[in-house]
Amino acid sequence: MSSNEKRKANYIGRKDELNLLNNILKKVRSGNGKLVLVGGEAGIGKTRLIEEMKGLSNFKDFNFLIGRCLYFKDTDIYLPFKEMFNQSRSILKNLEERSPFSPRMKDMEDDPILHDTGDFVPMSLIPAEIEPLDRDEEPEMKIEGLLEFDKLSDFIFNLSEKGPLCLFIDDLHWADPPSIKLLQYLSHKIDDHPILIICTYRPEDLFLGEDTPHPLTDPLKRLSRDKLYVPIELTRLTEIETEDLLRNILEIEKVPKAFSKMIFSRTSGNPFFVEEVVYSLLERNVIDPSESDWHNNIDPDTISLPTTLKDIILRRMHWLNANSIAVIRFSSVSSGTNITFEIIKDALRIPDEDVLEALEELVTSKFLQEKDDEESYEFENPVIQEIIYSELNHSRRRFLHNKMANVLEERSKQNPAFWGNIGMHYYKGKDFERALQYLIKASSYYQRISPHKALEYLHMVLFCIEKLPQSDSVKEQNLDVMLEISTLCLQILDWDRAIEFADKALNLATVLRKTRSSLRAKKNMGEVYRQRGDFDKALGIFQDIISSPDDDDHEILATAYMGIGYINWRKGEFPRALEMFSKSLQYAKIENNLNTIGSLYINIGNVFNHRGDMEKALDYYSRGVRHLESFGNMIEASRGYSNMGEVLFQLGNLEEAEEKLLLSIEKAKEQSGLEPLGPLVLMIKLRALQGRFNEADEAFDRISYESKWKDYKFAQSIMLLYSGFSKMAEGQFEEAETTLVRTITLLESMSIPYDLARAKQYLGDLYIKMNKFDEARSYLNEAHKISKSIGARKLSDDVRRKLLELRDGDGFI
DSSP states (O other), X not given: OOTTOOOOOOOOSOHHHHHHHHHHHHHHHTTOOEEEEEEOOTTSSHHHHHHXXXXXXXXXXOEEEEEEOOOOTTOOTTHHHHHHHHHHHHHHXXXXXXXXXXXXXXXXXXXXXXXXXXXXXXXXXXXXXXXXXXXTSOOOOEETTTEEHHHHHHHHHHHHTTSOEEEEEEOGGGOOHHHHHHHHHHHTTGGXXXXXXXXXXXXXXSOOOTTOOOTTHHHHHHXXXXXXXXXXXOOOOOHHHHHHHHHHHHTOSOOOHHHHHHHHHHHTTOHHHHHHHHHHHHHTTSOOTTSTTTTTTOOGGGOOOOHHHHXXXXXXXXXXXXXXXXXXXXXXXXXXXXXXXXXXXXXXXXXXXXXXXXXXXXXHTTSEEEOTTSSEEEESSHHHHHHHHHTSOHHHHHHHHHHHHHHHHHHHTTOHHHHHHHHHHHHHTTOHHHHHHHHHHHHHHHTTXXXXXXXXXXXXXXXXXXXXXXXXXXXXXXHHHHHHHHHHHHHTTOHHHHHHHHHHHHHHHHHHTOHHHHHHHHHHHHHHHHHHTOHHHHHHHHHHHHTOTTOOOHHHHHHHHHHHHHHHHHTTOHHHHHHHHHHHHHHHHHHTOHHHHHHHHXXXXXXXXXHTOHHHHHHHHHHHHHHHHHHTOHHHHHHHHHHHHHHHHHTTOHHHHHHHHHHHHHHHHHHHSOOOHHHHHHHHHHHHHTTOHHHHHHHHHHHXXXXXXXXXXXXXXXXXXXXHHHHHHHTOHHHHHHHHHHHHHHHHHXXXXXXXXXXXXXXXXXXXXXXXXXXXXXXXXXXXXHHHHHTOHHHHHHHHHHHHHHOOSSOOO
């Protein structure tokens, strides 16, 4: 799709509503008239529902007339009916060609509706004054001096004799009172005629202020009381439906979860908002789905909202009283803060009763909604908050943020859960010194609970520091913050930013001659390269750290030795790996660092796993997980659970393996919001072993679509390894062969012997299934030699058994 091409997207998530309308159309065709009122917020798809209705099977042969209501105080009375009646003439002239219900041409020539203009009264002559109805009597409405409503209804009934008739009134909330009265009158009369009257309206627009009732409010109550209409309430799309809509708009098979969640969060599932936001991103070349990684690094500030929506919300604000406007403006700065009666009262100094009345008005007019079981409020839609906030000038924003910060500080300065909000409001109020005080405390508080939130606060801290006079102490504080950001980014696998801030910190530490900070920055860089599988770079950095004469930081030394041990393990140098892990453990125990000790136990478990000592591996994994959970590092604990699942695979316990893998995913998401690579990759093999091949393919696609793994060669190789295994188990031998050969090429380029041996084992197994025994022997023999050379006893024994099964008279082991 061209980035500037705007087309109508599929109508998503309205199957039930269309089925209901199809059934109603069937009843109307048989002479049972209906009034249908379709309600929903702006952009929810009310008018589109009517368009889709016209394509339903039971709509065939209906004559369709449309009347629109306009937002003008002095609009023509009966405007929607005028528009429909004018259309009726052209429809009647074409009935012979269009409908099986059409009369003979001779009947049409004699039809008074077409030719007796004396009976057709121009609607523009009808006055607006209508006798009011008593509440309990049927409406016998008369228009003084000119025309009874009966005459208008007779015209419509005569029209319906030419074929089933659909009258559509759009934006009924803007209708003039006489049109509403006429609609109410017709609702009593159409029951035995093939007439469908269908109207759309916005419930949030049925509010004109406390002292001005909307002309549609009372008729709706009467129609509901008398059961004279069928209500259809359109709600926002779910997150899954929003993803379906995005897939259709962008014309792609899979929508990245992060992009879908961002759009859903921004639009709350309003389909018009979704379409406008996405097309805006396309037209401004912010995204291009034809490119790889197109969804990465989208700045939420680049997502603009439709002008029409802004106009709608600001127009609705016009009806609010002064206190309500003050409350809604103040509430618009409340991002991350619950809106409560007490906060508003203390900040705005408005009398209690006035605050309560303002909140009631804002709820009634659907600007705010009261949270369930709480005495707090939130915006009906985050878009409303954004638009109201965008209309505040910069001085008012600063003033209101400081008001909010002052109130929160007075009420909650001892509560750590509020430190971030207090700091954020001072930050946006440009009181940077007070912001710094709370943001530093908040980032420290959230580092284990929510690394992403801690990062958000640390970036604000950096900005605040830049606004202060740049003394050496301020620069040192800046250095510490950059190191914290790098460490948190490393924890959530945001490697690019981890390297970026480690590099900045290293440069500043060199200028300030802070040796320990330099080593901390290098440690983070080494960890990034290790996790990415760039072992040579990582090894060089770790060796530089342990050879530094000034390094007496036990934590840094423990991490460096652990990093070297990990690389030794990956390269199949098991004794050397255990030696390095032992040194690391000595330094970690000096500091009693449960986090490092827990990680070490998992790494030691990995060595025993590859050696084939599964009992010891499970023991070390369990010990590691206990230490890490005690420390609060659920992301690293997730690695332990994943590795337990891998061992249980090998022991044939698939059910318990699945439990561990799901627990691993849950633990990582609990803290970082991310799904870790390890258990997701292992899920490919698990689903294949369970015969659930579609799910195995979905697991592979899910990971391969995540951009952060695309430049990670080792991750790619392991994904391909298990995908090849899955294809083999499914019987897709050619695809499996291609995948496994590609895996072997990747692993050979990285010199990772254990996984290379497994890949060659799988390819040997595949060739047995394909009856290519010479190839099978060759690859199994290579797998045996590699696994035996590194001491991977279980893998070596498994391969040897396969070879014995294939052994011919000459033998080749």
